[in-house]
Amino acid sequence: MDNLWSPWRSSYITSSEHRLADGCFLCAASRSDVDRQGALVVASFPSTIVVLNRYPYNAGHMLIAPRDHVGNLAEIPAHVSHEIMDVTQKALRVLERELHPHGVNVGANLGSAAGAGVPGHLHIHLVPRWNGDTNFMPVIGEVKVVSEQIEEMWARFTEAFSNVAST
Template sequence: MAGDGEGAGLRREYVEQDGVGVADQLQRLWTPHRLAYIKGENKPEGDDESGCPFCRLARLDDETALIVARGESVFAVLNLYPYNPGHLMVVPYRHVADYPDLTAEETVEVAEFTQRAMRVIRRVSAAHGFNIGLNQGVAAGAGIAAHLHQHVVPRWGGDSNFMPVIGHTKVLPQLLGQTRQLLADAW
């Protein structure tokens, strides 16, 4: 990229803010569009099943709900706000918030579905790696803290770029319904 020799056009400012510490050499990348998530906008109210999107999804047909596969005690569903293409979640049918509260059967099936999801995603999209995780509680970043869900996020070398942060755009190669069908067929 052409630039002025100082970070290809990035402007560096070292401003001391009164009462907020001393100036440093760190660059700041501000993402004000994430504030809605931080404030909890559009999150379900309360901890009961009536407002829980996962409980509602489990009652819908697979295509409408973007459910990839169903098991005895869990299901795999695409994330409506994916970090990457193929980002899905393994969710118990039972409305439970805390990992230690899962039954032994639920725990095993969460693990088995996670393994299966990784195999399927690798087969259909040649993912280079995965981020797998549970955010337990609001303080830990759980968007829907009242209903446990494990994220399975496929990763490829170079998949993190400037588009979501700078361009306010997420690049996905196909519609979620098409991704659901591809994964469901391979499941």
């Protein structure tokens, strides 16, 4: 799919969730006293959090981010980068278990020129994919996802992460 990453540059996304007046939504989600459901946090680890994308490109679209507000993948400490990969593996197991995707896009937009909505805070996108989903994805992406679907996914993924984390 040619334009896989382009939806994350949309003005709809950058003008809302990713542009909180009081700062970075990933930093807010990383706080220990965060409203996990409100912030869509499905799992948290010593240096890393996992949140559902509020404007998913496909059902189950997750973001994996370091707790610290760092944007440069090349400069994050080794133990954090290792944890990000470990958590990415856990997240892939959650997707397999809950949604049985045919494939998953794993990737990051580094810098505004690459399409990052929040260039200052690194985040890895995990987008589950199904054969033939390219035609309906633009329809279900972004604005069409209703809050009940997100809340149901939040509950399912929160439960699933607690199970895969202990295996």
